[in-house]
Amino acid sequence: MQPVKYKRATSVAEAVSLLQGGGEYARPLAGGTDVIVQARERRRDIDLFVDIKHIPELMAISHDAGGVTIGAAAPLHEVYNDPQIVKQWLALTEAGHVIGGTAIQGRATLGGNLCNSSPAADSIPAMMVLDGVAHIAGPNGERDVSVREFCTAPGRNVLTLGEFVTSIRFPKPAAGSGAAWQRFIPRNEMDIAVVNAGSWVQLDGDIVRDARVALGAVAPTPIMVPGAAAALIGKPISDETIAAAGDAAKDAARPIDDMRGSIKQRKHLAKVLTERTLRLAVERARGQG
Amino acid sequence: MKTDRIVITATINGDERTFLADERDSLLEALRERIGLTGAKEGCNNGNCGACAVLLNGVLVNSCCVMAAEVEGAEISTVEGLAGTEGLHPLQQAFLEEAALQCGICTPGFLMASKALLDVNPHPTEHDVRFWLAGNLCRCTGYDKIIRAVLKAADEMGSNGR
Numbered sequence: 001m002q003p004v005k006y007k008r009a010t011s012v013a014e015a016v017s018l019l020q021g022g023g024e025y026a027r028p029l030a031g032g033t034d035v036i037v038q039a040r041e042r043r044r045d046i047d048l049f050v051d052i053k054h055i056p057e058l059m060a061i062s063h064d065a066g067g068v069t070i071g072a073a074a075p076l077h078e079v080y081n082d083p084q085i086v087k088q089w090l091a092l093t094e095a096g097h098v099i100g101g102t103a104i105q106g107r108a109t110l111g112g113n114l115c116n117s118s119p120a121a122d123s124i125p126a127m128m129v130l131d132g133v134a135h136i137a138g139p140n141g142e143r144d145v146s147v148r149e150f151c152t153a154p155g156r157n158v159l160t161l162g163e164f165v166t167s168i169r170f171p172k173p174a175a176g177s178g179a180a181w182q183r184f185i186p187r188n189e190m191d192i193a194v195v196n197a198g199s200w201v202q203l204d205g206d207i208v209r210d211a212r213v214a215l216g217a218v219a220p221t222p223i224m225v226p227g228a229a230a231a232l233i234g235k236p237i238s239d240e241t242i243a244a245a246g247d248a249a250k251d252a253a254r255p256i257d258d259m260r261g262s263i264k265q266r267k268h269l270a271k272v273l274t275e276r277t278l279r280l281a282v283e284r285a286r287g288q289g
Numbered sequence: 290m291k292t293d294r295i296v297i298t299a300t301i302n303g304d305e306r307t308f309l310a311d312e313r314d315s316l317l318e319a320l321r322e323r324i325g326l327t328g329a330k331e332g333c334n335n336g337n338c339g340a341c342a343v344l345l346n347g348v349l350v351n352s353c354c355v356m357a358a359e360v361e362g363a364e365i366s367t368v369e370g371l372a373g374t375e376g377l378h379p380l381q382q383a384f385l386e387e388a389a390l391q392c393g394i395c396t397p398g399f400l401m402a403s404k405a406l407l408d409v410n411p412h413p414t415e416h417d418v419r420f421w422l423a424g425n426l427c428r429c430t431g432y433d434k435i436i437r438a439v440l441k442a443a444d445e446m447g448s449n450g451r
Contacts, residue, residue: 001313001314001315002313003290003291003292003313004292004312004313005290005292005293005312005313006295006312006313006356006358006359029356029359031354032354032355032356032359033336033351033354036315036353036354036355036356037334037335037336037353037354040315040334040335041335047290049356049358051358051359053359075348077348100336100424101339101422101423101424101425102349102402102405102406102421102422102423102424103336103339103342103349103350103351103354103402103424104336104351104354104424106345106348106349106350107348107350107351107354107355188420188423189420189423189424190337190423190424
């Protein structure tokens with residue numbers, strides 16, 4: 001392991017101070033399932049871990065009338081075992097259950113998945129369609145950034161020196177809405193996504209009042225697919241509009257060829273997963289899924 | 290840059306232990322090289338194989354993905370603490386009876402992961418077991434005997450009220 005020091009913060013202010021003082025190679029330590037491995041393999045230069053798991057608001061899952069605020073360091077197993085999150089933000093739990101395996105989910109966090117900013121991050125498309133907002137603390141104060149705008153390039157995001165995500169907030173789902181998330185992998189579990197997709201729809205009878213589709217692993221960052229939404233909104237939901245949304249996803253996907261998949265396969269999967277998650281989102285919007 | 294020797298106090302298999310570690314040690318390294326608990330194994334050192342799995346405050350984790358410094362004040366359960374004073378844990382007994390190990394490298398991780406499963410779900414289905422244990426890799430057995438052993442132990446523990 002490269003020489004890395006360890007400090008614990010017990011407040012957000014202390015964490016900001018330690019991160020800023022630690023400089024360019026200081027990293028917040030939540031679950032550690034990405035950063036510890038990266039430090040060991042020297043894929044990132046890290047010389048200070050600031051453990052944020054002893055800051056109460058970083059670990060809390062707080063429900064209120066307007067939605068839920070999930071501490072950035074709350075482990076996935078707590079997120080997907082929260083009965084209200086299962087009930088109202090099921091798509092989030094669908095992603096959480098397949099990030100790594102059980103032991104990973106004992107530590108890994110939504111905040112870490114977001115801040116690691118992999119183009120293939122499993123939770124990000126689900127967070128994007130569920131309107132997640134990251135709350136960030138830093139030397140210049142606190143700010144909010146939509147998850148949709150958080151990632152800027154593979155492994156890069158909007159955070160600047162000394163900043164870290166303290167929580168992610170999801171608004172209460174609109175009436176008549178439903179969401180779903182799926183991914184394609186070679187095995188049945190573990191694996192990094194070849195493609196993943198999140199969909200959200202709001203129905204008024206059969207008419208789609210609003211819709212959102214997000215894709216992962218098909219671009220340098222997870223992406224929204226406005227063309228898929230446009231194919232659906234204002235029209236009755238049908239096989240034709242779903243297929244059109246799938247085609248829009250296929251067109252929007254701009255993947256690379258790599259060891260996990262070819263461009264052709266990924267574009268095909270973008271269409272298939274978009275259509276499957278849309279159908280499931282519709283069922284859930286109707287209270288049937 | 291220099292890292293420090295640090296002193297950590299944690300409860301390991303029910304006993305409070307104070308030990309020295311290097312600030313950059315993983316929990317896996319501390320268990321094996323500082324404390325002498327070599328049950329947890331290094332299979333991949335990156336969170337993929339589960340050979341290093343232990344329970345941290347009752348939660349299954351890969352000890353290669355935890356820094357030793359993080360466990361100050363925590364409770365850790367390793368395979369060394371699985372058997373009781375009256376003999377092997379039903380999981381260990383079932384693994385022996387069902388030939389669920391050959392070289393044994395993956396076995397401590399599988400045992401801890403299986404214990405964690407039965408702690409939260411005493412009556413898992415085969416699907417539950419396979420999915421829960423997906424993060425534990427075995428190169429010898431082909432898995433089916435491990436799955437059978439876990440289900441057998443669950444039955445045994447259920448009927449004995451353990």
